[in-house]
Amino acid sequence: MDSNKSKFVDDENMKQAYQKYELLKNEVEQWQQERGSYWSAQISLAEQPPYLSIVDLPSEAIIELWQRLNLVAKAEISESALKEMLEQFNSGQNPMDAEMTTRVQMAVSGVAKLASLMADNKTIIKLQSNTVCPVCGEQSMLAAITPPNGKRMMQCTLCGFEWAVKRVGCLFCESEDAKQQIYLQNEAFPNVEMVVCQTCGQYFKEIDARELADKDYLWEDLKSLQLNFATKLWLKEQGKNPKLVN
Ligand SMILES: [Zn+2]
Ligand SMILES: [Zn+2]
Structure with a gap:
C-alpha cells in the first residue's frame, strides 16, 4: 500500500x-x-x-x-x-x-x-466474543498494544471501555496460525497496523501505543480511517469478502 x-x-x-x-x-x-x-x-x-x-x-x-x-x-x-x-x-x-x-x-x-x-469498579464478566464491548455491547475492531508490557487491550470506541485479550492470533476466529495473519501497514501511520485473518476474512486495527505520547486511541483511529478503507479494498482485490464493514 x-x-x-x-x-x-x-x-x-x-x-x-x-x-x-x-x-x-x-x-x-x-x-x-x-x-x-x-x-x-x-x-x-x-x-x-x-x-x-x-x-x-x-x-x-x-x-x-x-x-x-x-x-x-x-x-x-x-x-x-x-x-x-x-x-x-x-x-x-x-x-x-x-x-x-x-x-x-x-x-x-x-x-x-x-x-x-x-x-471499572465492577468485576467484569468476560464475554465469549473478544470484540464485543462488555459494557455497552458495541462491536469493536480496535486493539492497542499497551505499555509497559505490550498487553493487548481491546478498545471500545463508543464508551471508552478497554479489556484485555490474548496477545496473538485472530480476535474473531481464534486462529493462532501466524501464517494466516497478514499485517497491512502504511508509512504515514507508523504506529498502526491492520491485522487481516486469512482464515475467517475479518480484520481489526492494532495501535502500538508503547511509543505514543498521547494515548487518545479514538483520535488515532479516526486519523487512520483510510487504512480501514484501504484494507477493505485490498480484501476485495484479493477476492476475499470483508465481513466487517465499518
Ligand atoms: Zn463500550
Ligand atoms: Zn480469523
Missing part, C-alpha cells in the same frame, strides 16, 4: 480536523466533570453484560451534552429539534449533516463513558 502514501496525508486538513475534534473533546470532558456524578447517580448497570447498552442511556443526558457541543460549534438549535433528531438517529435514520452527526456521536460516547467508568 506504500504507493498510495501521498493520498494519505494532508497535514493542513488534518490539523484543522484535530482542532475541531479537540475543542469538542474538551467540552465533553468539562461536562463529565460538572455533570458526571449527577447523571451517574441515575444510571444503573445490569447484572450481566452488556451492562448498559446504548439504547438505555438517558436521552436527556445525551441532549444536554449534545447541546453544549452545538454551542461550542456555534450551531445551537432548539432542544425539541434535538430530541426529534435523536429519535430518528436511534431508529437508524440520519437527517443530519456530517458535523452534526459527529457531535451527536460524541455526546452518546460522552454519556456512555459514565457507564464505562462505573464498570
